[in-house]
Amino acid sequence: MIDVQQLQHAFRIGKRGQEKEVHVLKGIDFSVKEGEIVAIVGKSGSGKSTLLQIIAGFLQPNAGAVHMKHQNIAQLSEKERAAFRLKNFGFIFQNFQLLPGQNVAENIELPLKLRGESPVVRKKKVQDMLARVGLTEVAEHYPNELSGGQQQRVAIARALITDPPVILADEPTGSLDSQTEREILTFIQQLNEESNITFIMITHDDEVASIAHRILRMGDGLLLEAQHAI
Numbered sequence: 001m002i003d004v005q006q007l008q009h010a011f012r013i014g015k016r017g018q019e020k021e022v023h024v025l026k027g028i029d030f031s032v033k034e035g036e037i038v039a040i041v042g043k044s045g046s047g048k049s050t051l052l053q054i055i056a057g058f059l060q061p062n063a064g065a066v067h068m069k070h071q072n073i074a075q076l077s078e079k080e081r082a083a084f085r086l087k088n089f090g091f092i093f094q095n096f097q098l099l100p101g102q103n104v105a106e107n108i109e110l111p112l113k114l115r116g117e118s119p120v121v122r123k124k125k126v127q128d129m130l131a132r133v134g135l136t137e138v139a140e141h142y143p144n145e146l147s148g149g150q151q152q153r154v155a156i157a158r159a160l161i162t163d164p165p166v167i168l169a170d171e172p173t174g175s176l177d178s179q180t181e182r183e184i185l186t187f188i189q190q191l192n193e194e195s196n197i198t199f200i201m202i203t204h205d206d207e208v209a210s211i212a213h214r215i216l217r218m219g220d221g222l223l224l225e226a227q228h229a230i
């Protein structure tokens with residue numbers, strides 16, 4: 001479903017005239033199958049976020065390809081990448097990134113607004129999603145009135161509302177206590193099993209990696225090994 005080929009990326013850092021190139025990705029190759037949960041692990045600074053940003057089309061790599069649905073994401077224009085992203089990817093972050101001034105229903109509705117869906121369609125989809133993730137009771141609440149686990153559920157609901165085939169997650173349980181983490185991981189497994197949603201997750205956490213079908217370990221700009229977790 002996603003085919004990453006010979007991906008390379010370097011950042012230029014330092015003052016003008018004294019710039020240095022930092023080679024973060026030095027030739028990454030891997031594929032992700034539909035319905036897989038893949039964990040990307042590796043030391044801080046090993047390039048995990050850079051890799052995820054390239055897959056998501058936020059960042060254009062210096063070389064290499066990311067094929068999905070017969071397109072090479074790395075070669076699309078910025079506008080095309082934004083459209084591709086909205087259609088194909090949902091995002092979950094460590095710190096939830098909910099809009100504090102919008103209630104739960106409004107936060108979940110946001111990607112549908114970006115896609116230009118009509119108010120009637122939006123309302124119906126949000127109601128269905130609230131029921132699906134068990135948040136109907138708190139639909140009118142604001143993020144700061146919710147527990148960490150509930151906030152991450154809202155973020156997951158927002159990621160799911162456009163029915164993306166793939167969810168990209170950066171430390172999805174990084175700010176949750178261990179019991180809430182378990183609950184969210186079980187929820188992710190359930191979504192994967194019931195709806196065949198593909199997950200690619202960056203993590204430092206063994207608990208998160210334990211639900212992956214496959215673990216990709218990054219080091220020194222390369223994939224060191226691929227492990228089958230289950």
Ligand SMILES: Nc1ncnc2c1ncn2[C@@H]1O[C@H](COP(=O)(O)OP(=O)(O)OP(=O)(O)O)[C@@H](O)[C@H]1O
Pocket residue numbers: 011012013022024042043044045046047048049050051
């Ligand atoms: N926009 C940028 N400009 C310059 N250097 C960058 C930029 N983004 C990342 N880097 C550098 O690229 C390297 C890889 O960063 P990246 O965030 O991908 O690592 P990571 O494995 O996700 O780390 P962590 O686990 O700490 O989040 C680091 O050395 C970082 O300083």
